[in-house]
Amino acid sequence: MESVQLIGVFPVGPENFLCALLQRPSNGRCIPVWLPPQEGAELAGRVGGWAPNRPRPTDALADLIRQSTPGVESIELSSYVDGIMMATTTLADGTEIDMRASDALLLASELDVDIAVDETVAAQASVFLSPEDARRYLQAEIAPVEAEGERESASGDAQADADFEELMRSFGVEESDLGDGGDAEPEQ
Secondary structure, three states: OEEEEEEEEEEEOOOOEEEEEEEOOOOOOEEEEEEOHHHHHHHHHHHOOOOOOOOOHHHHHHHHHHHHOOOEEEEEEEEEEOOEEEEEEEEOOOOEEEEEHHHHHHHHHHHOOOEEEOHHHHHHHOEOOOHHHHHHHHOOOOOOOOOOOOOOOOOOOHHHHHHHHHHHHHOOOOHHHHOOOOOOOOOO
């Protein structure tokens, strides 16, 4: 399980679907979480400093947790099935609460708790998003992150990349065959 950073909530495409963008500090890969319109707008507002005048359901749940439990141990994106992200809030006493990802993000914002992501979920749902593409498509600023001692990985898994490279070499493919834009003349 790894804590992730909420970069923000962004409208995407001509329909302006709302997407919460989370970034993994270990490798810089991003996890998009698609949000229902109402929850997405509320999360975007809260990230921007808005607070409701009257308690919303998330505020009531946060108050209930604060007043009747020892607190929250973790809020985790725990499952990803058929493009749907699910979350689990674990209370300090071990009680687990199944939640929609949008509700978990709102609760984490209200309780000021880090969002964690299960490693399997991260492997299934994370994508490489360059800072340039983040600006171009989301008008978002993300920091490029490279894991210490590792070169940039095309798949996000350096070992898988190395295995693939070895497989390609076993087929006789060399670096010069990949058309890296160098000055080498193509073989006839």
